[in-house]
Amino acid sequence: MSQTTSAIEAITHRKPLELAIILPTLNERDNIAPLLDRIETALGPDGWEVLVVDDNSKDGTADEVRRLSLSDPRVRAIQRIGRRGLASAAIEGFCATAAPFCAVMDADHQHDPNLLVPMLACVRSGDAEVAVASRFAEGASMAEWNRPDREKLSSVANRLARKLTGVELSDPMSGYFLLRTQTARALVPNLSAIGFKILLDLLATSDTPLKVKDFPMNFSARRSGESKLDRAIAFDFLAGLYDKSFGRLIPTRFALFATVGVLGVFVHMAVLFVVMRIFGVAFAWGQATAAFAAMSFNFWLNNWLTYRDKRLAKAGELLRGWISFIIACSIGAFANVAVATTLHDMGMHTIPAALVGIAIGSVWNYALSSRFVWGR
Numbered sequence: 108m109s110q111t112t113s114a115i116e117a118i119t120h121r122k123p124l125e126l127a128i129i130l131p132t133l134n135e136r137d138n139i140a141p142l143l144d145r146i147e148t149a150l151g152p153d154g155w156e157v158l159v160v161d162d163n164s165k166d167g168t169a170d171e172v173r174r175l176s177l178s179d180p181r182v183r184a185i186q187r188i189g190r191r192g193l194a195s196a197a198i199e200g201f202c203a204t205a206a207p208f209c210a211v212m213d214a215d216h217q218h219d220p221n222l223l224v225p226m227l228a229c230v231r232s233g234d235a236e237v238a239v240a241s242r243f244a245e246g247a248s249m250a251e252w253n254r255p256d257r258e259k260l261s262s263v264a265n266r267l268a269r270k271l272t273g274v275e276l277s278d279p280m281s282g283y284f285l286l287r288t289q290t291a292r293a294l295v296p297n298l299s300a301i302g303f304k305i306l307l308d309l310l311a312t313s314d315t316p317l318k319v320k321d322f323p324m325n326f327s328a329r330r331s332g333e334s335k336l337d338r339a340i341a342f343d344f345l346a347g348l349y350d351k352s353f354g355r356l357i358p359t360r361f362a363l364f365a366t367v368g369v370l371g372v373f374v375h376m377a378v379l380f381v382v383m384r385i386f387g388v389a390f391a392w393g394q395a396t397a398a399f400a401a402m403s404f405n406f407w408l409n410n411w412l413t414y415r416d417k418r419l420a421k422a423g424e425l426l427r428g429w430i431s432f433i434i435a436c437s438i439g440a441f442a443n444v445a446v447a448t449t450l451h452d453m454g455m456h457t458i459p460a461a462l463v464g465i466a467i468g469s470v471w472n473y474a475l476s477s478r479f480v481w482g483r
């Protein structure tokens with residue numbers, strides 16, 4: 108190690124690479140160059156690299172990062188096409204760096220790069236395995252935040268997080284933390300990688316509780332652009348709990364999708380009842396209206412919940428997604444009826460035949476919509 112280190116120093120007069128700063132980005136073009144300056148001020152000219160993991164931002168973030176790389180090899184763009192999500196972007200970073208330490212940080216200047224110095228020193232010295240920048244630790248502060256509300260939420264969240272991870276944490280949803288890259292990479296195969304809770308995911312996945320140290324941070328206002336996350340953090344915990352308990356048996360996303368599907372049945376029945384009883388519509392038309400309403404409801408709820416990390420938000424995207432979802436469901440419904448009828452004709456009882464049809468239809472819906480509706 109020391110031999111290689113001195114060889115590198117002799118050739119380049121540079122410190123060897125020690126820390127990778129992973130910046131997941133979605134439309135953060137104007138924030139990158141100023142953030143690089145701040146990182147350089149905090150860490151000095153060398154020994155670090157910045158990996159921007161961009162999910163094909165429309166504002167040209169990846170192009171901007173590539174432009175910066177031309178004159179500054181310390182920064183690299185990893186552009187992902189057809190994939191979305193903060194957690195999976197962080198994982199991409201863990202796997203793409205040779206640096207022995209890595210930090211995940213927001214690209215919008217809400218996280219202060221100066222904290223990287225004590226966080227790195229702490230993990231390097233073995234004082235802790237994960238250094239977490241916390242908005243709720245003693246001495247932390249926040250700009251533009253609804254504080255009482257957040258604190259109430261966070262105390263509930265903390266209790267759940269402690270159950271999930273066996274670790275005492277003041278800010279389990281923090282998006283700013285640092286650990287040995289080897290530690291992160293070893294956990295990657297077992298992470299659930301859904302949503303935003305990458306830190307929680309890492310801590311909950313580790314067999315032995317990781318030793319964590321909190322660093323109070325001053326959570327600043329976003330510099331440019333807008334937030335992509337909503338505040339339904341409690342939901343990420345529930346999904347996390349489920350994932351760790353039953354996720355191997357039935358994947359979390361499919362379980363959510365199926366739950367939404369069951370709710371859709373109630374919507375279908377309610378609409379059918381209303382249009383037939385109150386508006387006196389004939390059964391066939393009633394059934395068609397109810398199916399359309401239920402599919403639209405399922406699209407909305409799946410977009411809001413099941414695929415909240417890949418949520419379609421712009422009017423055009425929503426319209427395209429809604430239409431594709433209805434097409435996907437119609438194919439699923441066709442598969443459902445075809446399979447159930449065949450089994451029924453082969454002598455299977457009505458109820459099991461219908462259930463098999465429903466199961467196959469749901470898997471079809473799920474497969475098609477995860478690929479074609481929320482796939483990019």
Ligand code: GDD
Binds near residue numbers: 161212213215334
């Ligand atoms: N690659 C990628 N893909 N990056 C994403 C995605 C995505 O789907 N969604 C968000 N990001 C990037 C943003 O561009 C930003 O750099 C960072 O992830 C955080 O996103 P924000 O949109 O700024 O999140 P926030 O400020 O509302 O949320 C803060 O609080 C959360 C917990 O409540 C952040 O600190 C989060 O990291 C934290 O988990």
Ligand code: MN
Binds near residue numbers: 213
């Ligand atoms: Mn932010």
